[in-house]
Amino acid sequence: MQEYEVTIELADGQTKKTMVSEGTALQELAREHQEYFPDTIVLAVCGHHLRELSQPVQESGPVSFLTMTHKDGKRTYRRSVTIMMQKAVYNLWGSGIHVRVYYSLGQGYYCELIGREITAEDVAALKAEMERLAEADLPIKKKSIKTREAEKYFQRLGMYDKERLMHYRRSSRVNIYDLDGLIDYHYGYMVPSTGYLKYFDLELYEGGFMLLFPDQDSRRVEPFAASGKLHQTLKAAREWGRMLNVGTIGALNDAITAGRGEEIILTQEALMEARIEDIAAQIAADRGKKFVMIAGPSSSGKTTFSNRLAVQLVAKGLKPYPVALDDYYVNRTECPKDADGNFDFECLEAIDVELFNRDMSSLLAGEEVELPFFNFKTGMREYRGRSLKLGADDVLVIEGIHGLNDRLSYSLPAECKFRIYLSALTQLSIDEHNPLPTTDGRLIRRIVRDAKTRSTSAQETIAMWPSVRRGEEKNIFPFQDSADVVFNSALIYEAAVLKAYAEPLLFQIPEDSEEYLEAKRLLKFLDYFLPLPTEIIARNSLIREFIGGSCFNV
16 A cells, blocks of 8 residues: 655644555544644645545645634635535425525624524524534535536526536536535535534524624634624625626526626616715715715725715715825834834824824814825825815715724714725625625735736735735724715626636746635636626726726726
């Protein structure tokens, strides 16, 4: 029997060499080395490729393990808990009742039962059955079958979203999973058995229920902090998808092949413009609102939104003036640094908060103020003669990541501020059990935009993304519920457009780089979509901020 020499990379950065026999499962290696990891191992990396623990060691070389707190490990864990939930639903109510996973909300998935109005007693029963399945440690078996066979199988089961998804798969084979007779397709990897799935919770919520997961503390599920505005925005996005008859990737592909691409683009843009007009009407209805504060995470389209909102404000009889918070950066020599010694441009202390409040208060008092300009080349604040005095119909449109943080605008009366939280909350799902992460859409937007406008490679953008996300978690997301309105900047068709721009950039990432696994995952995601041409997309479309051709200075 052949033996392989593998080098195990431990959590503390140390390595350990060991010999393993041919056919040895990665799960066995993981058990032997679990003591070196603070969290449960759920996935492995061998030769720059993700591997499920149920797979055997196939060659000599380095092996690293990913736990529940790693981004890929977290996805694997959540995916596995979802199929266990499906099995529990089947065990409790039979084949006539189905569970649908709609979208991410906080550290969980919002789900609904199809064919049954769920109650608190149902949630308790479902949780108890899931706990029983976890205790039983049932195997989750992977099987490779022909894609056409999978399409027919899901058609027979009435799982039409998955049937359509399979119809557009380019690969000849697809992996499906079997949990004690429940067979399904899931977008990505699974743990070997239900015994790994000990930490989860369920909570009744808004006509459905939340399936909750651990976050950084892998052995504890944080209490669910309801975000009513975000949920209602996601629910409205779902209704838009239903209106267009495009709720999943397969449905979008059907529409494209049927020649409905232009109709979907025009309708989606009309819905978005109507929403912007509605926000402008709310602002115009209260002439005491002088400061429109706009905040949102990276690549949510804040610049285009601000411009389109300004156009609608003009149509309502107001005179909007843009103010970029970036112009209130402190001089670079005074900018705080992060733990790695790099300038922390995303912390509030990078903004001259005192100067901002002094200028805004003076404007509110009717005084004329010369506004600053930040020179990013020199790293210094300058004054170039741009003066402003607020009239009766004037409003300031202030865009920046700290816009919703009251510490930024502490001196301004609350009644003078109108807060808008902007994020790209996709309306699409992969299928009925696999929601699309909203962060993936924003990352792809940023990859395309950075390559076009900043000469930044996809590899560089992916490398900096974790730092960007940490900044969002600290500086943006905690304040989203303080917004007067939440605006969803996602376009239901955008992945089909971004595909042609993003794929060549992602294919450039070398296999031996740390960013390769993420690039490979995003390429798999984009492979689900049929492409859409860009010629019919209006010049004021939010997607133009990323692909080019915008009529605004973005």
